[in-house]
Amino acid sequence: MTPSDVKATLSFSDGSPSMDLPIYKGSIGPDVIDIRKLYGQTGKFTYDPGFLSTASCNSTITYIDGDKGELLYRGYPIEQLAVHADFLETCHLLLYGDLPDAQQKKDFTARVTNHTMVNEQMQFFLRGFRRDAHPMAVMTGLVGALSAFYHDSTDINNPQHREIAAIRLIAKMPTLVAMAYKYSAGQPYMYPKNKLSYAGNFMHMMFATPCEDYEVNPVIERALDRIFILHADHEQNASTSTVRLCGSSGTNPFAAIAAGVACLWGPAHGGANEACLNMLGDIQKMGGVEKIGDFIKQVKDKNSNVKLMGFGHRVYKNYDPRAKLMRETCHEVLGALGLENDPLFKLAMSLEKIALEDDYFVSRKLYPNVDFYSGIVQRAIGIPVSLFTAIFALARTVGWIAQLNEMIGDPEYKIGRPRQLFVGSTPREVKPLAQR
Numbered sequence: 296m297t298p299s300d301v302k303a304t305l306s307f308s309d310g311s312p313s314m315d316l317p318i319y320k321g322s323i324g325p326d327v328i329d330i331r332k333l334y335g336q337t338g339k340f341t342y343d344p345g346f347l348s349t350a351s352c353n354s355t356i357t358y359i360d361g362d363k364g365e366l367l368y369r370g371y372p373i374e375q376l377a378v379h380a381d382f383l384e385t386c387h388l389l390l391y392g393d394l395p396d397a398q399q400k401k402d403f404t405a406r407v408t409n410h411t412m413v414n415e416q417m418q419f420f421l422r423g424f425r426r427d428a429h430p431m432a433v434m435t436g437l438v439g440a441l442s443a444f445y446h447d448s449t450d451i452n453n454p455q456h457r458e459i460a461a462i463r464l465i466a467k468m469p470t471l472v473a474m475a476y477k478y479s480a481g482q483p484y485m486y487p488k489n490k491l492s493y494a495g496n497f498m499h500m501m502f503a504t505p506c507e508d509y510e511v512n513p514v515i516e517r518a519l520d521r522i523f524i525l526h527a528d529h530e531q532n533a534s535t536s537t538v539r540l541c542g543s544s545g546t547n548p549f550a551a552i553a554a555g556v557a558c559l560w561g562p563a564h565g566g567a568n569e570a571c572l573n574m575l576g577d578i579q580k581m582g583g584v585e586k587i588g589d590f591i592k593q594v595k596d597k598n599s600n601v602k603l604m605g606f607g608h609r610v611y612k613n614y615d616p617r618a619k620l621m622r623e624t625c626h627e628v629l630g631a632l633g634l635e636n637d638p639l640f641k642l643a644m645s646l647e648k649i650a651l652e653d654d655y656f657v658s659r660k661l662y663p664n665v666d667f668y669s670g671i672v673q674r675a676i677g678i679p680v681s682l683f684t685a686i687f688a689l690a691r692t693v694g695w696i697a698q699l700n701e702m703i704g705d706p707e708y709k710i711g712r713p714r715q716l717f718v719g720s721t722p723r724e725v726k727p728l729a730q731r
Contacts, residue, residue, distance in 0.1 A: 297321075303328045311337065323358060340714040350531075352539065352705070356389060356697050357530045364613035368528060369393065377620045382523040382690075383407060383493050386465055389528055389697040404493075410466035411487035411496065413474070414444045421478045430685040431560040433475045439553035441467065449547035451703055460548040461696045468689040469493070473500035476682055494519040497689075502677065514631040515676050518624045522669050525617040526687055528694025529610075534558040534565065538695040539702050540711040548699060555695045556688045565687040568670035571605030572680045575639055575646070583638060584645050595655055605667030606650055607660065614662045621668035628675050643671050 299318040306313035314336055317329040327350045330341055343349045358367045366373040369388050376385055380394060387395040387403050395403055420440055424433050441463070442449050448460040470487055477484050477500075485500045495511040497519065503509035529535070534555040541554040559565030578590050593601035608615050629635050647663050650656045673683055702708050 299326060305333075305337075307337075321353070324360070334714075340716070342716050346536070346713075351536065351711075352531070352702060352708075354531070354698070354701060355392070356701060357528045357694070359530050359610055361608075361610040361612045364611055364616050366529075366616050373525065373616055374620060377521050377524050377617075380524070381492070382520045382527070385524045385527050386693040389693050390461060390700070406462050407466045407493070408487075408489050410463050411470055411489070413441075413467050413470050416444070417471070417474065418484065421474060424478070426479050426481065428479070430472070430475045430479065430682045431556065431566075431688070433478070434471065434685050434688060435553055435557045435560070437471045437475065438464075438468075438556050439550055442547045442549035445549070449549065451542060451545055451548055451551075451699075457548060457696075457700050457703065461693075461700065464548070464552055464692050464696060468692050469497040470500060472682070472685045472689050473497060475685060476501055476679070479679075492516060492520070494523065512631065514627055518628045518672055518676070521620065521624050522672065522686065523690040525621060525665055525669070526690035528691070528697065531698075532564070533561070534691065535695060535698050538699050542699045542702060543708060543711045545710075548696065551699055552692060552695050555691070559688050559691065560684055565684040565691075567604065567664075568666035568673070568687070569680050569683045571667050572670045572674060572683070574602075574604040575643055578646070579639055579642055584642050587642070587645055587649060591649060591653070603650070603656075603661065605670065606656065606663055608664045611664070612660055615664040617665035618663055618668060621665050621672065622663070625668045625672050625675075628672050632675055634675050637675075640671060640675070643667070 297320045299320050301318055303316040303318055304313055305316055314333075316333070319327050319329060321327070334340055341349070356369065358370075359365065368376060368385065369392055371388065371394070376388075380388075383404050384394055384400060386407075387393075387399065417437065417440070420437065421433070424436070445460070445463060448456045448463065450456040474484050483505055485503045485505075487496050488499055489496075491499055491511065495516045498511055498516060499509055531539075537558040538551050538555040542548070542551040562570045578586060581590065590601070593599045594603045629637075629640055634640055647667070650661060650663060656662075670680075670683060673686060674680065678686065
């Protein structure tokens with residue numbers, strides 16, 4: 296952090312002494328006012344529900360400018376990474392600070408590939424779940440259970456432990472997601488194949504069976520790889536903040552990532568693309584394309600509880616930069632699979648057209664976001680809607696780990712302890728039972 300020559304002065308109308316607050320400048324983005332000494336000097340806290348105006352850390356990993364529609368991983372625009380890099384290169388970038396050269400890529404890919412198998416006892420662990428359990432319920436348990444299998448990498452304060460835990464988590468998440476799917480489908484688990492790419496191996500574990508050979512479709516393989524890249528990190532969002540807060544207690548990396556998985560499950564976060572597909576399914580039941588007008592009227596009606604899912608974003612006040620890339624991938628996949636005329640996909644494209652042209656949505660900048668298109672792509676590939684958030688967790692794992700490792704390496708990091716504005720009862724006496 297670079298201290299600014301300018302300071303903020305906080306004054307009080309009750310005659311309390313004012314205080315100067317240092318201001319720090321980042322490399323890009325808004326300046327921050329340092330309030331760390333506020334409580335000690337004034338006995339007062341700040342009040343910021345949702346932490347919307349609070350920087351909880353300094354970071355070098357991901358930068359978002361919502362007004363410009365800009366997303367950078369370690370300074371690289373997401374648009375360039377999604378076109379010129381693959382997911383494991385992006386993982387290397389997020390973990391180590393830069394894109395790998397040819398040898399570094401080979402070595403990193405080999406390390407991840409050699410850790411894709413999971414302990415055989417994980418199969419018995421899975422059997423404890425109902426087959427119709429939500430995949431995110433299963434994933435929360437499986438990821439947390441990794442700490443019970445890999446005791447040699449659970450010390451969060453040991454850099455070597457954090458390193459091997461990072462590789463293990465990136466490598467094993469596709470295996471766990473595929474196992475959760477196969478278990479729900481009643482199909483045999485498929486072991487990883489080291490000769491395949493990261494995305495190709497995931498497809499194989501998801502869709503292959505022992506009965507016949509499985510050929511990886513390169514269009515779908517690239518589409519999945521792009522989905523992984525676009526979801527790899529997104530600055531200090533709810534699940535990332537959860538991972539940091541959980542990790543600040545010194546818990547092991549597997550437990551911290553499991554906490555991120557649990558947070559991501561929410562429909563306002565990682566479950567958004569699942570909610571989007573469910574919305575499209577509801578419109579289809581109403582009558583499909585012919586009933587979009589009625590649906591839009593309900594969305595505009597303030598008195599209705601109907602929401603337009605997959606449009607707009609809390610952070611981006613402009614077009615989500617990931618959405619444009621995902622839109623291209625969406626059309627590539629639909630074309631390759633011959634699904635351009637699928638009723639649900641035609642419905643989605645009709646809804647997209649209306650939202651991009653209707654003044655109500657344009658004026659509110661409710662553009663289609665990445666969740667809208669990634670949900671359509673995943674459905675086309677054959678991934679069940681209930682598994683969408685688990686795919687998101689798979690992709691976001693590397694971002695969570697990078698953020699966690701950065702926090703642990705920060706000499707200023709402390710266990711998280713948010714404050715509160717208490718508005719409950721003042722002190723009172725407990726009366727005997729007969730007098731209450």
